[in-house]
Amino acid sequence: MSERVRVNPIACEAHGMCAELLPERITLDEWGYPIVDEEPLPASLIDHARRAAEACPTFALLIERERNGRRG
Amino acid sequence: MNARALAQEAPAPLDAQAPGLPRLLAEIPQESLMTLGEHLALHGDIPLYEHRRREESPLIGRIERAGLRGRGGAGFPTAAKLRAVAASRGRAIVVVNIAEGEPASLKDRTLAQALPHLVLDGGELAAEALGADELLVCVCETASASVESVATALEERASRRQRGPAAQLVTVPATYVAGQESALVNFLGGGPALPTFTPPRPFEAGVRKRPTLVSNAETLAHLALIARHGSGWFRELGTPSEPGSALVTLSGPVAYPGVYEIECGSSLRSLIDAAGGPTARVRGALVGGYGGTWIAGELVGGISLSDEHLAPHRATLGAGAVVLLSENACPVAETARVARWLAEESSRQCGPCLHGLDALARTVEEIALAEARGKAGQRLAQLAQLATLVRRRGACGHPDGASAFVLSAVDAFAPDFTDHARHGACEACSRPGELPLPEQVRVYRAGGRAEAAVRGSVRRR
Numbered sequence: 001m002s003e004r005v006r007v008n009p010i011a012c013e014a015h016g017m018c019a020e021l022l023p024e025r026i027t028l029d030e031w032g033y034p035i036v037d038e039e040p041l042p043a044s045l046i047d048h049a050r051r052a053a054e055a056c057p058t059f060a061l062l063i064e065r066e067r068n069g070r071r072g
Numbered sequence: 073m074n075a076r077a078l079a080q081e082a083p084a085p086l087d088a089q090a091p092g093l094p095r096l097l098a099e100i101p102q103e104s105l106m107t108l109g110e111h112l113a114l115h116g117d118i119p120l121y122e123h124r125r126r127e128e129s130p131l132i133g134r135i136e137r138a139g140l141r142g143r144g145g146a147g148f149p150t151a152a153k154l155r156a157v158a159a160s161r162g163r164a165i166v167v168v169n170i171a172e173g174e175p176a177s178l179k180d181r182t183l184a185q186a187l188p189h190l191v192l193d194g195g196e197l198a199a200e201a202l203g204a205d206e207l208l209v210c211v212c213e214t215a216s217a218s219v220e221s222v223a224t225a226l227e228e229r230a231s232r233r234q235r236g237p238a239a240q241l242v243t244v245p246a247t248y249v250a251g252q253e254s255a256l257v258n259f260l261g262g263g264p265a266l267p268t269f270t271p272p273r274p275f276e277a278g279v280r281k282r283p284t285l286v287s288n289a290e291t292l293a294h295l296a297l298i299a300r301h302g303s304g305w306f307r308e309l310g311t312p313s314e315p316g317s318a319l320v321t322l323s324g325p326v327a328y329p330g331v332y333e334i335e336c337g338s339s340l341r342s343l344i345d346a347a348g349g350p351t352a353r354v355r356g357a358l359v360g361g362y363g364g365t366w367i368a369g370e371l372v373g374g375i376s377l378s379d380e381h382l383a384p385h386r387a388t389l390g391a392g393a394v395v396l397l398s399e400n401a402c403p404v405a406e407t408a409r410v411a412r413w414l415a416e417e418s419s420r421q422c423g424p425c426l427h428g429l430d431a432l433a434r435t436v437e438e439i440a441l442a443e444a445r446g447k448a449g450q451r452l453a454q455l456a457q458l459a460t461l462v463r464r465r466g467a468c469g470h471p472d473g474a475s476a477f478v479l480s481a482v483d484a485f486a487p488d489f490t491d492h493a494r495h496g497a498c499e500a501c502s503r504p505g506e507l508p509l510p511e512q513v514r515v516y517r518a519g520g521r522a523e524a525a526v527r528g529s530v531r532r533r
Contacts, residue, residue: 008269009422010467029461033423 002040002066005049009033011060018061021052040066092309094333095317096293100186105221108228111189118193119299121201128158129201135295137303139315144169144251144288145363145391147379150295153285156275157202160283164204166237167260167279167286168195170211170218171244171251174361175508176393179319180289182331184211184218187293188225192239194292197299198285199237206237208260208279212250213243246510248362248417252468253286255419266419267468288391290319310336314378318389323508324396325352337378340394352398356484358507360390362410363473366484372396386480395507402500403485404492407478408436409505414474425471428462432478439489442496451493455482 005025007018014032024045025037041049041063053061099106099114106114121131136151157164168191172180183191195207209226211219222241229239242260244250250265253274259265260279278284287295294316298306307315314336320343323329327348334343340357344350357367357375365387367375375381379388397403415429435455437443459479462471482489492498 008467009424009465010269012423014423029424029428031423031427033427033465035461035465 003046003049003063004038004040004066005036005053006038006062006064007034007036008060008062011058013058013060015057017055017057018052021055022048025049026052034061093317093335095297095309096183096187096190096290096319097331097333102186105185105224106187106189108189108225108232111187115190115193115297116300118196118296121197121299123201125203128155131197131201131299132158134303135298138298138306139303139313140291140294140298140306141314142288143290143294143318143391145174145361147388147390150287150291153275153287154198154201157283157285160276162282164199164202164283164285165206165208165279166195166199166202166204167256167274167284168192168207168209168289168292169251169253169256169286170209170215170222170289171256172212172215172289172391173246173248173251174391174393175248175510176323176358176361176395177321177391179321179331179392181212181215181218183289183293183319184215185221188218188221189229190293190296191289192222192225192229193296193299194294195239195287196236197295198287198292200235202283202285204237204285206279207239208242209239210242210244210256210260212246214246219243247419248414249419249468249470252470254468256286257284266421267466267470269467290392311378311380313380318377318392320377320389320392320394322347322394322396324357324506325350325354325398325400326396327351334377337376337381340375340377341373343377343394344396350396352400355397355399355401355403358393358395358397359385359387361393361395362414362477363469364388364390364393364480365476366480368484397506400500400503401506402440402498402503403481403488404436404440405497405501405503406505406507407481407485408433408440409509410507411436411474411478413509414470414477418470419468422466422471424462424465428458428465428471429474432458432462432474436478439493440497440501442492442494448490448493452482452489 016028016032018034019026019028026034029035049063053063121129123129132151132154140150141147170180170184199207209222211222226239245265249255252267254268254270255265257274257278258268274284274286310316316336317333318336320332320334326344354372355369357372358364367385377389382388411433415433418425418429420426439451459475463475
């Protein structure tokens with residue numbers, strides 16, 4: 001089962017910690033909000049991604065298991 | 073009443089008698105609402121679909137065979153949505169969505185205003201199929217005639233009814249995003265009418281955390297007729313992949329703008345003909361409202377109104393809003409007005425939408441006025457970059473829609489954008505805006521009793 005990072009854009013307040021801790025997947029736009037590459041994380045990045053999620057002051061960075069998303 | 077009778081009311085030259093149409097708009101009253109008695113005399117009683125607990129209602133299979141897809145914009149198969157709610161734990165709630173925040177669309181409020189019982193039949197049938205005990209009917213608070221009609225209709229039904237869910241009318245704020253599923257669920261749960269982060273999606277945890285079906289008014293009206301006449305009947309019109317009929321709101325330079333019922337797959341040309349023909353040369357058609365796609369002038373004549381035909385143009389019919397732009401208007405100034413309005417309609421919850429749509433609107437404004445610093449090509453590239461940057465970065469689809477709208481305008485009217493970026497405002501820039509925005513929607517209504525003139529119907533050729 002693959003994992004990927006995702007941002008809750010409502011919770012995000014552009015602190016920017018995530019881009020420092022996971023630059024392989026996250027860059028910041030000109031207003032400081034994260035631009036996230038949602039490709040599945042390789043094993044080598046999973047710990048870094050967890051650390052970035054834990055560091056987010058607003059808990060806006062999420063690590064999601066691949067969902068067989070049904071859309072309504 | 074058929075197309076011809078409607079034509080007496082508004083003398084549009086309706087050449088097509090359109091056999092089998094109108095369905096939803098059959099005998100639509102021009103002045104008031106169709107009473108429950110009149111409605112049942114025309115369409116027959118609401119059929120009873122009995123099913124055992126734990127078993128699926130046979131209505132759902134019928135809707136699946138009919139191939140009904142949602143008419144609120146997303147086009148999701150209705151049967152799959154019903155099943156997703158049915159499969160979730162807890163007692164379901166059904167929400168009838170008549171919020172219709174899209175300024176270029178008037179079809180849902182028209183249905184609610186003139187034919188509320190058809191919509192409410194659909195809501196009740198869906199509720200029964202899901203074992204839901206609550207039906208929340210959400211109408212835009214500024215659509216006062218629709219609010220009144222729904223209130224009257226609910227009273228009429230309450231006095232006659234033996235069965236069915238407890239129905240309640242809820243008025244919702246008149247904003248662009250209020251009709252978005254999660255915003256509606258948020259509002260109905262006591263919160264603001266603003267989108268929420270998903271998942272959970274409404275079908276798993278909606279109003280008060282209960283599984284919630286949010287369905288568009290027109291979708292439920294179709295469901296009410298399929299429940300009576302069957303899937304085969306529904307498929308007698310339309311194309312195999314997009315069966316049935318659809319409501320379209322046509323605005324712009326035609327003799328009779330308004331709400332039309334078309335056979336899915338009808339040509340845009342036949343719709344324009346039914347609306348009395350163009351009153352000016354048409355520069356382009358915006359299909360799918362303000363999250364939609366521009367079709368440039370020379371292509372308009374060849375367009376068919378089905379997603380299959382629109383796919384090569386990267387367009388979908390969405391909620392059926394079609395806006396024509398006349399040659400008297402400046403496409404760059406029009407894009408600037410709508411982009412600014414879309415920026416103001418941001419619910420300001422997500423940074424990329426709050427900042428990005430404002431920057432997008434400002435960039436279009438600067439191009440329109442040639443306040444651009446640097447070369448025209450650079451400014452246009454910057455605009456495209458901004459539009460791409462905001463995409464898929466909000467909790468709802470609002471930034472995506474605004475992005476698509478601007479990119480499509482730049483694509484369809486490329487010479488105009490380049491010309492403005494180089495030389496600034498043109499003569500047409502100072503003319504009053506043509507594309508309908510909320511203030512204009514009010515003007516549009518002012519002349520008539522109905523909020524939208526209901527015109528006729530169009531058959532596929």
